[in-house]
Amino acid sequence: MIYVVFVEPESPGNIGFLARTMKNFGLTNLVLINPCELKNESYYQAMHARDVVSNCEIYETLEEFLEKANISTAVATTGNAGGSYNISKIAVTPETLSDSINYGGNICLIFGREGNGLSNQEIALCDVIVSIPTHEEYQIMNVTHAAAIIFYELFKKEKSYPVDTLEPASAQEKKSLTAIMDEIIVKLGYPEHKTKNAQLVFDRIIQRAFITGREAHTLKGTLRRINLRTKEK
Amino acid sequence: MIYVVFVEPESPGNIGFLARTMKNFGLTNLVLINPCELKNESYYQAMHARDVVSNCEIYETLEEFLEKANISTAVATTGNAGGSYNISKIAVTPETLSDSINYGGNICLIFGREGNGLSNQEIALCDVIVSIPTHEEYQIMNVTHAAAIIFYELFKKEKSYPVDTLEPASAQEKKSLTAIMDEIIVKLGYPEHKTKNAQLVFDRIIQRAFITGREAHTLKGTLRRINLRTKEK
CATH class of the missing domain: 1.10.12 (Lyase 2-enoyl-coa Hydratase; Chain  A, domain 2)
Structure with a gap:
């Protein structure tokens, strides 16, 4: 089971964007931690993934979710992997994560607040940190765009879903x-x-x-x- | 030179989202074809990529841009690669595109309208079609999330787009x-x-x-x- 966890989302629209990109890559279990109010905007931006939004689970704290859901691997995402606040853990790329992840247990992919990401305490609860290689001039991505890239990379390695095209020459x-x-x-x-x-x-x-x-x-x-x-x- | 072309964007916010994700991957040349009005929302969603929005070029039609910019390779993006409307061209994955693209000439990556994507006529103007492998249940991605994935794949392989490749044929x-x-x-x-x-x-x-x-x-x-x-x- 793969859970996608959004910690304290501040924008209702972003909950919808996240739900849509989840469903694009076959993910349906959305967990919100102490979120802003769900609004029409959340459902609107979800487009055909409204069911992902309406079936979401809500918890008060990340810690509470990790315990109740019996998570075996908690993956934190950060746009600031080199920050001194967290030198004790090494961040991997989405590709490395995809190579090494074991889908046997309960995995969660955790995304932080739009403004401040995940706190040090929240990151300390996680087993792996993943960070997307970006251009040095502007490293901080919008959280739902970062999520799309991580989902894509995990999905790509699973190779269950080929692009529907004309048959290439052998x-x-x-x-x-x-x-x-x-x-x-x-x-x-x-x-x-x-x-x-x-x-x-x-x-x-x-x-x-x-x-x-x-x-x-x-x-x-x-x-x-x-x-x-x-x-x- | 790499151009990112957004054909007839309907939402001012999406122009900003696209600009931000461009800058995250070192891309700065944004071209809008017959766009909706640029609004505060465009600049707001761009965050630290407001300069990408304010420096954008605007053309009336895709054809006009392709001619004026002396494009050597035009890459169309579609979420619907297998559609019968376009059986004459094969779609490649972002990874395949990234493996084979030659950065020496003027390349453009073309994204279509939020609602209807690119028209058959617009796709016919392009040399390559790229499509992201997605889950069969919901294949159509939000355009700016699809863009993020394509930029990420290109950036990952090229590590900031060195231009010292072999000169492409004109x-x-x-x-x-x-x-x-x-x-x-x-x-x-x-x-x-x-x-x-x-x-x-x-x-x-x-x-x-x-x-x-x-x-x-x-x-x-x-x-x-x-x-x-x-x-x-």
């Missing part, structure tokens, strides 16, 4: 394209190193171009015809 | 490649619709492959020789 299909082009290039009468280079360039382009299966099929037809019609030197 | 160089291939394909004796399709597929691959200037030069040499040696039917 490695085999791409190989058959470069194989035909290799034959064509050999006929062009280049010196050997130029032949190799020309083949390499075409190969790289094919690997990099996100070719679909359908495109590979069309291009293969084209290259075959070219090959048939190309005179050897 | 639009002109890419056009000269497709022009030669067009000639070759015409010689293949396909029926007209097949000729068009074969040309289109090659064109798309070239636009999408982040070809460097050096690669374009080599490929051009190859295609020229092929053209000289290809017998007409």
Whole structure:
């Protein structure tokens, strides 16, 4: 079970934004600690995640929630990981978190107040701190945007939800394209190193171009015809 | 140069949210296409990225911007990559985009209206489509949260966008490649619709492959020789 905990949210709209981005990544358990009043704005910003808002649990303190929910891993988030207030714990990136997290127990991802984040005492209750690498000029993200990135990174590693796109060309299909082009290039009468280079360039382009299966099929037809019609030197 | 383009934003607050998340990842060039009125809310939500909002450029249409800014790679974003409206282009994940993008030229990342995203016509103007893998139950993200994830992925891989990459091929160089291939394909004796399709597929691959200037030069040499040696039917 994964809980998303928002500690003392100050803006009703942000509760909705958080709920929406949770649902975008398959998360539904929202916990609010001593929140501002839920308002229409919360439901409005949640869009199709209104159910996440209306099913939220509310606790008075973070400590109370951690005890009652039998949390095995509490993950704190901070935009200020290097702060001297917390030198005793090392912050990891969302990617590292995603690599190492164990989904077997009850996990919670804890986000702090819009203005001041989590307190030292709250962070001390957590097992892991996660911080997003940002540009040095402006490191503090909006809390719901930071949450989106962490959810995305966790979801991505789980690999349960592929992007719904056209079928990309298989490695085999791409190989058959470069194989035909290799034959064509050999006929062009280049010196050997130029032949190799020309083949390499075409190969790289094919690997990099996100070719679909359908495109590979069309291009293969084209290259075959070219090959048939190309005179050897 | 990386531009972030927001097409017909409807909410002044979202312009601010976008500006803030841009600055979090070192991006500063905001372009608005036919936007709603900029209001206090835009500057308020931008927090310490008010300068990004006040320095934004405004254009009437996406087409106008793409021409004037001399864009080499236009990246469209969509929450609905599998839609039948656009089966001709494949969507990539933010990670794949980040792996292959070449920061040498003028790149733009284009985000659509809050309500309806980008139109088919607008997507057709772009070279690459990027889509974030989300949970099947609720795929449509808030636009500024989607933007945060894409910026994060780009930033993570590039660690503040070094510009000392290989020079990308210019639009002109890419056009000269497709022009030669067009000639070759015409010689293949396909029926007209097949000729068009074969040309289109090659064109798309070239636009999408982040070809460097050096690669374009080599490929051009190859295609020229092929053209000289290809017998007409």
